[in-house]
Amino acid sequence: MTRIFVGVGWPYANGPFHMGHLAGAYLPADIFARFHRLLGDEVLMVSGSDMHGTPTAYAAEKEGVSPRVIAERYHAINKAGLEKLGLNYDLFTHTHTTNHERTVQELFLRLLQNGYITRASEDNAYCPKDRRFLPDRYLNGRCPFCGNESARGDECDQCGRVLDPKQLIEPRCSLCGTPAEFRPTEHFYLRLDKMQGTLAHFLADKNYWRGNVLAATQNFLQAGLKPRAITRDMTWGIPIPLDGYPTKRIYVWFEAVVGYLSAAKEWAIRRGEPEAWHRFWDPEAPVRQYYFVGKDNIYFHTLLWPGILISAGGFQRPYDVPANEWMQIEGRKISKSRSTDLDAFIPALLAHYPPDVIRFYAAALAPQNHDTQLNWDEFSRLSEEVLSNQYGNLVQRVLVFARENFSGKIPNPPSGFHPEAGDGIGARIRAAHEEITGHFEAVRLKEGFERTLTEVREGNRWFQEARPWQASDAARAQTVYEALWLLKAAAMWLSPVLPFSSEQVWRMMGFDQGPGAGSWAGALTPPPAGQTLGEVRPLFPRAEAPPPAPGTPPPTVPVPAPSGFVPFAIQAATVQTISPHPSADKLYVIELNVGGPKPRTVVAGLRPFYKEEELLGRRVAVLANLEPRTIRKMTSQGMVLAADTGSRVEVLSYPEAVSPGTFVSAGAIDSPIISYSVFESNPMVVGTVTESRDGRLVVDLGDRTIETSGNWAVGSRIVVQLDGPGGSQGQVIHFDSGELLLPGADLPAGTRVR
Ligand SMILES: [Zn+2]
Ligand SMILES: [Zn+2]
Secondary structure: OOEEEEEEOOOEOOOOOEHHHHHHHHHHHHHHHHHHHHHOOEEEEEEEEEOOHHHHHHHHHHHOOOHHHHHHHHHHHHHHHHHHOOOOOOEEEEOOOHHHHHHHHHHHHHHHHOOOEEEEEEEEEEEOOOOEEOOHHHEEEEOOOOOOOOEEOOEOOOOOOEOOHHHOEEEEEOOOOOEOEEEEEEEEEEOHHHHHHHHHHHHOOOOOOOHHHHHHHHHHHHOOOOOEEOEEEOOOOOEOOOOOOOOEEEOHHHHHHHHHHHHHHHHHHHOOOOOOOHHHHOOOOOEEEEEEOEHHHHHHHHHHHHHHHHHHOOOOOOOEOOOEOOEEEOOEEOOOOOHHHHHHEHHHHHHHOOHHHHHHHHHHOOOOOOOEEOOHHHHHHHHHHHHHHHHHHHHHHHHHHHHHHOOOEOOOOOOOOOOOOOOOHHHHHHHHHHHHHHHHHOOOHHHHHHHHHHHHHHHHHHHHHHOHHHOOHHHHHHHHHHHHHHHHHHHHHHOOOOHHHHHHHHHHOOOOOOHHHOOHHHHHOOOOOOOEOOOOOOOOOOOOOOOOOOOOOOOOOOOOOOOOOOOOOEEEEEEEEEEEOOOOOOOEEEEEEOOOOOOEEEEEOOOOOOOHHHHOOOEEEEEOOEOOEEEOOEEEOOEEOEEEOOOOEEEOEOOOOOOOOOEOOHHHHHOOOEOHHHHHHOOEEEEEEEEEEOOEEEEEOOOOEEEEEOOOOOOOEEEEEEOOOOOOOEEEOEOOOOOEOEOOOOOOOOOEEO
């Protein structure tokens, strides 16, 4: 028995994760960990949300909330997604814990003491307008290597290179666009230059690493390692454990990699054996550490992290970093700022597909040695062809035939059947088993998976050719028995990739649990003759909802709303600037004052209805939690709400007593981001209060009346959110102060708001 530590890349808690993350890191890690658990190895797989750092701070600043709100929101969303997909972490934690903070600070001090962290003053990018330093993605500019116009201060998304802010061409503030200046500021530096020799030695025996990983690492090494700043001018993150640095924090990458160690400690504490983490971390422990990350994180896992561990002393070192390339869409990274990419995000995928179908595609298209392209047509075609027509079909026909011909039981093999025979099904299964095991052990996960699918395909052909329905009794029993053995083995081999359906197959065969509870070598044992088969059901029933076709509106992100109402984060705003859209004659580009230092930019189709001067300075209501949409090349961060009769459009307003930036309810600031189709699922309409007594209202909606709660006077014009199109339940939209969202005075009741 071996001990296996599986570290999985830490997702930034600034958005939901998508197919690229799943295929590139999370699923390979889970397949590998499941395989080793089946082998009987002691496995510890950990990861968590990266709560700190500029991506989260920057997203929070854009949204006008505290970084903690954003981080906790996406940690919850991502954790739920991981669980639904069956990604079996021993611990999925996050970096905003005292355990993590203490571990990071201890390591920081140890390196400081050992002379591997030193301080220096250096010029950093600074925005004279915002009067602040611009760490990492607060700085934008052109990449000097590939020309990407929106490279960030820390790295280029397009070519994957780690960048120094000074290398950016025409650097500017990401918040306001002002050209950046460089001003001196004191920081702590990790002396990677002093680790050059040690790291070269560490890498000397890593010839078993993937070629791309080794080559990228050697390139960094040959270029010469340089001291790297590991603190930042910001206040979100882990404080420096020394006096005198209240406005500086430890750099997110230094602390995120330490998360592998702190998560192991947390896992040990949680299981009531606080010292158990040593089993995976002591330098002499018989353990192999694997780190599953995307290619943009190679440097941090093959150099920075081993450098930290070696320089601190007393720790296990990475054994392998099987980093993957990227899964892309149309040759670029999947991005949440493109509405056409939203299908690729896990919450949307889980709304459409069972977890095994998502896992199947991510495994089949894993970008193991080169970038792969996510393609929805191929997604449908592959999953139908392989899962339904090959695997599902084999399971179905063999089990149904067995039930009908052998009284619902696994038949006895004929007397001449020898599982150990050198030329029968046993030999074939043993050969496949050996090959698949070898692939998985060497982290050639895709090859192991494909080898299994070959057996499934061959099994179908062989069962068809054997024609058990025409055969003699003995031949029929033999064919069915052999086919059942193949099914049992295939479900075992597939269980690291497709755990849910593998369990179903074993249950249909009459086992009381799935292969995941057993041992890998169980594939080599023939099925127990006489065992009663379970109920046979289609393994991959046709999807009820058709899969999303390219170009159709994105599927809705499922939003749990306790009352059945989708939470709308409606915010009071005033029109700060307004200008015609440069290339669309019905659109305005509007900057809204929402109370904070940054305006919210929206694109609104109001030009046919309002002159610019009629809207300038006007109080309007904006739906702030609508997924940003790009409309004619301009990104709209929300939607100005207006009542629309079909011929007339009037923007909604609110009383003067409400200040810009106020949300309709204090909790609305925390609402999940929703798509346009979710917005449409709970329509808002204009209504008139016709009765008001003891907190109950009767509201005229034009074609009908509804009852709801509230204290507004008879005759009040209100906006009501319904529980669905044509819904019978409604809630009045108002601010916590009791002030109403105001529709125009003479709009007919029942007018839709959009
Ligand atoms: Zn670049
Ligand atoms: Zn600025």
